[in-house]
Amino acid sequence: RKDLLHIEDLPAKEIQLILNTAKPMKEIMSRAVKKLPTFRGKSVYNLFFESSTRTRTSFETAAKILGADTSSLAVAQSSLNKGETLLDTVRTLQAMKPDLVVIRHSSSGAAQFLAKELKAGVINAGDGQHEHPTQALLDLYTMQERLGSVEGRKILLVGDILHSRVARSNVWALKNLGAEVVLVGPPTLLPPEIKSWGVKTTFNLDEELPGSDVIMALRLQLERQQSGLLPSMREYSQLYGITAERVRRTGKQTLIMHPGPVNRGVEIESSIANSSQSVIEEQVTNGVAVRMAIMYLLLGGGTAHVVD
Ligand code: CP
DSSP states (O other): OOOBOOSTTOOHHHHHHHHHHHHHHHHHHTSSSOOOSTTTTOEEEEEESSOOSHHHHHHHHHHHHTTOEEEEEOGGGSGGGGTOOHHHHHHHHHTTOOSEEEEEESSTTHHHHHHHHOSSEEEEEEETTTBOHHHHHHHHHHHHHHHSOOTTOEEEEESOOTTOHHHHHHHHHHHHTTOEEEEEOOGGGSOTTGGGGOSEEESOHHHHOTTOSEEEEOOOOGGGOOTTTOOOHHHHHHHHOBOHHHHHTTOSOOEEEOOSOOOBTTTBOHHHHTSTTBOHHHHHHHHHHHHHHHHHHHTTSSOOOOOO
């Protein structure tokens, strides 16, 4: 077991092991000197073939706190531009003996493909529309920190479910831990196979608001849209935008979440994104702790058996 590729078949006890390991990692982040010698001499390579602010920086920060050395492939300036294949690229990197490779790629299954080729551990930092497992784990950590358990909690995932690897990973993880998940979005942005996911699906956000413990707004993935699928921004925000009025109608101190980056005024009203109920920045902080935990476990920092 060397990789973290997806969350769909990750047992609940392994999810919980990662989340429990993240707690002391978060405490380390608050120290005056945020540096451990744990993985001195280990190397972590970041391969981001798609844009990223949070995930990439978070992995780099996590690896550095744990004492590992990090390298990032500058994809735009790499020999991929000279026609080198992905496989040859990773074999070249493999020859430099990394211990862990973190990959984000536009193709679903890219991380799994690399994991078979590489001796190093592979962490999926988002593959196409398939999965974003570390995002779901940091989301779970944030929910558990605020709510205790997610079991029996009503959690709305709202928006562009079709293109969202964050939604897919969250659905598998939340279902596994016993949450009541409701997927809400316009008909054109729900995937055709959604019934097989085994959770409630609806077009009507307003009906689902009462009693919700968490509202997670998802980013409208404008870069992945096919023509005709996307409603106008105005129509979208009227029907699915998270506004102060909608938050009030939950009747609870509902947590407001968003994986980022946020299209303010479309997916979520700015005042709500900045409100005391919003944990959007806390998600980012927790992302470092959770990624520290994952690397710690995969690199053999205590418990060998993590994933896949
Ligand atoms: N949530 C997330 O994956 O953000 P980035 O694209 O900035 O990494």
